[in-house]
Amino acid sequence: MAEILALDDVLDATVLVGKILRKKGHTVHTFTEEDEAIAFARKNPVDLAILDIKLKKMSGIEVLAVLKKENPSVRAIMLTGYPTVETAREAISLGADEYCVKPIDRAELEEKVEKVLTAGSGQ
Amino acid sequence: MKRKDRPQVLIVDDEHDMLNLLTKVLVKKCGYTVETAFSAEQALLQLKDHDFDVILTDIKMPGMDGFEFLGQINRLDTAITTILMTGYGTIAMAVQALKEGAYDFIEKPFDNERIIRTIDRAVERTRLLRENKRLQHRLDDGGNRHGFVGRSQRMLRTLELIERVASSNVTVLIRGESGTGKELAARALHALSGRAHRAMVTVNCPALPEHILESELFGYRRGAFTGADQDKTGLFVEAQGSTILLDEIADIPVAVQTKLLRVLQQKEVQPLGQNKTFSVDVRVVASTNQDLEGKIKRGEFREDLFYRLNVMTVTMPSLLDMVSDIPLLAQHFLERYSKEHGREELEFSADALRNLMQRPWAGNVRELENVVNRAVLLSQGSRIEIEDLVDHYSFPAEPVQTGSRDTWRHLSYKEAKHNILEQFNAEYLTEALQAAGGNITVAARACGMERQALQRLLRRYRIEPGSFR
Numbered sequence: 001m002a003e004i005l006a007l008d009d010v011l012d013a014t015v016l017v018g019k020i021l022r023k024k025g026h027t028v029h030t031f032t033e034e035d036e037a038i039a040f041a042r043k044n045p046v047d048l049a050i051l052d053i054k055l056k057k058m059s060g061i062e063v064l065a066v067l068k069k070e071n072p073s074v075r076a077i078m079l080t081g082y083p084t085v086e087t088a089r090e091a092i093s094l095g096a097d098e099y100c101v102k103p104i105d106r107a108e109l110e111e112k113v114e115k116v117l118t119a120g121s122g123q
Numbered sequence: 124m125k126r127k128d129r130p131q132v133l134i135v136d137d138e139h140d141m142l143n144l145l146t147k148v149l150v151k152k153c154g155y156t157v158e159t160a161f162s163a164e165q166a167l168l169q170l171k172d173h174d175f176d177v178i179l180t181d182i183k184m185p186g187m188d189g190f191e192f193l194g195q196i197n198r199l200d201t202a203i204t205t206i207l208m209t210g211y212g213t214i215a216m217a218v219q220a221l222k223e224g225a226y227d228f229i230e231k232p233f234d235n236e237r238i239i240r241t242i243d244r245a246v247e248r249t250r251l252l253r254e255n256k257r258l259q260h261r262l263d264d265g266g267n268r269h270g271f272v273g274r275s276q277r278m279l280r281t282l283e284l285i286e287r288v289a290s291s292n293v294t295v296l297i298r299g300e301s302g303t304g305k306e307l308a309a310r311a312l313h314a315l316s317g318r319a320h321r322a323m324v325t326v327n328c329p330a331l332p333e334h335i336l337e338s339e340l341f342g343y344r345r346g347a348f349t350g351a352d353q354d355k356t357g358l359f360v361e362a363q364g365s366t367i368l369l370d371e372i373a374d375i376p377v378a379v380q381t382k383l384l385r386v387l388q389q390k391e392v393q394p395l396g397q398n399k400t401f402s403v404d405v406r407v408v409a410s411t412n413q414d415l416e417g418k419i420k421r422g423e424f425r426e427d428l429f430y431r432l433n434v435m436t437v438t439m440p441s442l443l444d445m446v447s448d449i450p451l452l453a454q455h456f457l458e459r460y461s462k463e464h465g466r467e468e469l470e471f472s473a474d475a476l477r478n479l480m481q482r483p484w485a486g487n488v489r490e491l492e493n494v495v496n497r498a499v500l501l502s503q504g505s506r507i508e509i510e511d512l513v514d515h516y517s518f519p520a521e522p523v524q525t526g527s528r529d530t531w532r533h534l535s536y537k538e539a540k541h542n543i544l545e546q547f548n549a550e551y552l553t554e555a556l557q558a559a560g561g562n563i564t565v566a567a568r569a570c571g572m573e574r575q576a577l578q579r580l581l582r583r584y585r586i587e588p589g590s591f592r
Contacts, residue, residue: 088228089221
């Protein structure tokens, strides 16, 4: 099963994502602070990062760039309540695997995570 | 900026107004060369004979939609940058577009500044990708520059020249003796040019009779002559956007030379039986091992065509010009053929290598390659000796002093005699035929023998009288 990092400035959102994915058997590390998430990923390489875009200090896109730089094989799903073509373009070009719009329902989240993880292990 | 250097943009949209508006903006404000198409299908046809840098396409179109079109473009040339646009975009659509390889996704209506910025960036991307590909290609060849192994000054200078002229569109004439790698040089010129993503078209001029050569090169229209039951596209049109190699150009008939001159001057071809001319964008590379200046004096080659072809000349060094490269080349062919024939760990004896360096090599690198190939097949032990390098069974393409005293002491009496005789026969018969211009009857009379006897000898020594005519 996979090591997953979830970062969202809203605590409840991370809790929810954590709950859903732990039930699927994954290990989920939740964060509301960008720097803590980055520091964690540095020490403990994760398989997948689920990132909100509107955060407290940085944007999720910037976090994505840092994570990808540290570990290019990390998979990433962007999750945002404020989708724009601009951030979608940037996220995809930085190597995000999915760009999802909140609210996301449980089935969709499970399906996207599954898809991204299988694609990743196939490489 | 010359028209050729301007970025080429293709806009695809089923709405005329949109095409007009975008064309106006891109031509006026950016100075790009803009082509338009009303459908993806039409655009794909245009892509066949035109090099675009950037494609701006609508998503919703009758027939093939923008996504499918995007897939087709990526299969064709990954360096082309595609931007998708739509009137009613959703984020899901944008994500799909970007994941499938679109460079950007724009929602209509958009402001001009935005579109100009996006296309400028896209043009830059394509330019970088193409440049990168060219450099990558060079790196891949690191140990083996464009297929050339030689490291002598003479070879390196030639390769530098090839690299320098590759990216321009000038006509290049490649000269050099047979077996020096003229075709390889042409391939390198093509591979290093901006036309590399299209296949190079090669025409072996002397292989085709005059009227066939003409219709092959320029095409014909249905009914142009008996048997022309449908239109035929000529090789020049087929090489649109690419390079055409006219191999052994010295051998083309004067009538075809005149037509060729027209292509080089006006950049257009006129198929047989067709009043219309078609403009073509083809880079011409010609090669020859003959004395063109001599042919011009004898009136067999048009002087004006020569000057058109001779814009840039690359002369391939003969093997004698690069004797210091012989061990390297021999080793290269040894590795290749020992792998091919499953005989690894073969090596040359010191004597054998010395022998290779002392030979005259009239057939140049190709002859060296053949000699090494044969030696790999024939050698008994793990080392290639001089004996393995001597050919007992067929005579060399040009008179070569294989039977010199040097090699005698390594051969049995029978082999040495056989060698000398073989060499004598080959040289004597070749000269006799040359003097007679390939006419067997005349040659036989000069040699004081019957025609049939001469013919028998020619067959035995595999000499083709036709090649002397």
